[in-house]
Amino acid sequence: MPVSSLADGRKSWQLRDRNAQLTRWFAYFAAVAIFMWCWKKISDSTTWFFVWDAPRIASDIGSRAFPPRWSYMDKLWEPLWDTLNIATLGTLLALVFAVPIAFLAARNTTPSAVFVRPIALLIIVSSRSINSLIWALLLVAVIGPGVLAGLIAIALRSIGFCAKLLYEAIEEIDHKQVEAVTATGAGPLQVMAYGILPQIMPAFAGVAVFRWDINIRESTVLGLVGAGGIGVQMQASLNTLAWPQVALILLVILLAVIVSEWVSAKVRGAII
């Protein structure tokens, strides 16, 4: 039997005092009120008839999509190769830009903490806050549909991600090693190559593979806005309501994601 109350029913112990408890209840109340308001807004702009009809629609789509149209696979190899290229080349391109930006953004390697660092951080945050699909939308409008737009979109989105993780790794390096290399009379570039790089190499490889894995996932949908890859086929199949083809494409994407995750886990395991 719990001993949190005395024989006469008063509490002998409670987690928080009265004021803390009241503040807590008020915070919960406000949170619930905000959530209910949000829910009401969503509910107002929903056609509930469609939602009640949803199970029927779902089973209808399911029955149309099954079995997948396996013969369509012939047309998927090339987009799949494009998807792989978008992800891989995009990651490489991003790393080329992310490394210098990371060094400019890290507190211990930046040339100027007042001018250069904020600019580098701004680049990182703008690149990170815009989804690759929006970058792709923008690039398709600018340089036309195709693999190139997707590649650059992936690269632009990845710069911020890679640079952020890299500069955090640079800030966490052991300073003694850098000092030891400096004490041998090494120049700034030599300090970089022998004092800093070996320490961030595992983080760098980990980040690169991790981002590559994410980029494979993202490049599968870039085609929806016309930026190349297997998404183009999916958009075309969706537009013609060819559900068996959509089912096959979804299966292929799922498989690609699983394979890429497996590869990245293996590579990271080998490096770290």
Add this chain to the structure above:
Amino acid sequence: MNTAALETRIGKPWAKPAFIRNPYLRWALYISAAVYLVLAVSSIEVNWARVSEGLVRGWNFLASFAEPDFLSRGRDIREGMIESAIMTVASTVVGIAISVPIGLGAARNIAPLPVYLICRGIVALSRALNEIIVAILMVAIFGFGPLAGFITLSFATIGFLSKLLAEDIEDMDRVQAEAIRATGSSWPQWINYGVQPQVMPRLIGLSMYRLDINFRESAVLGLVGAGGIGATLNTAFDRYEFDTAAAILIIIIATVMVLEYLSGVIRARVQ
């Protein structure tokens, strides 16, 4: 004394050890990487005429960042932003509410094996499916509007939050949990006093981070008709109204920066 003779006397000069020890494997990797790069780059078709024509447009777009147009489509932007914010909040709340029990179930040290396998299966499914793909299916099933986006984001939150929560529970200090157990606590009390205090700081941190991610994702769900600011942005791009698009992008970046700062402050306070 020439260098060769010197080397025999003092031994070989130090050379940086290679990244991969085995020379055959190293060269095989280098060569296959080079072959892949050549193949990949050559398979990209680029219409250079179109690109050079587009560069002018790209420059116009960059220039429009200098004078973004918040006003002429102000109403659409405001409505889109409010819808995005609503979807973000609602889906984060529901996502957390669902992912806490699933996270408990996916932690091997507190869940029995069958529960563990089911919960891990849900997590894997949610992580494997891209948000956009889920959104397309949800729009097809539930119709256009923020409900489809809300369901998509809630579903995506489950994969992220449950997985990280489960990993944190698996890493927890067993001693504390055992001490609570030893007082004769029931299972809910054990979770509440033994496990929850240990994972709460991280859960709050992750929830804030997920709020941030959900907002960013909600900005693209509109592209496939699932509500939010993405639809407005898409229209702006389609009409080449770059000044409006720039305004929307600036608002998104600013909101993400504020959210990131807030989540940083909150995470620093709870940890």
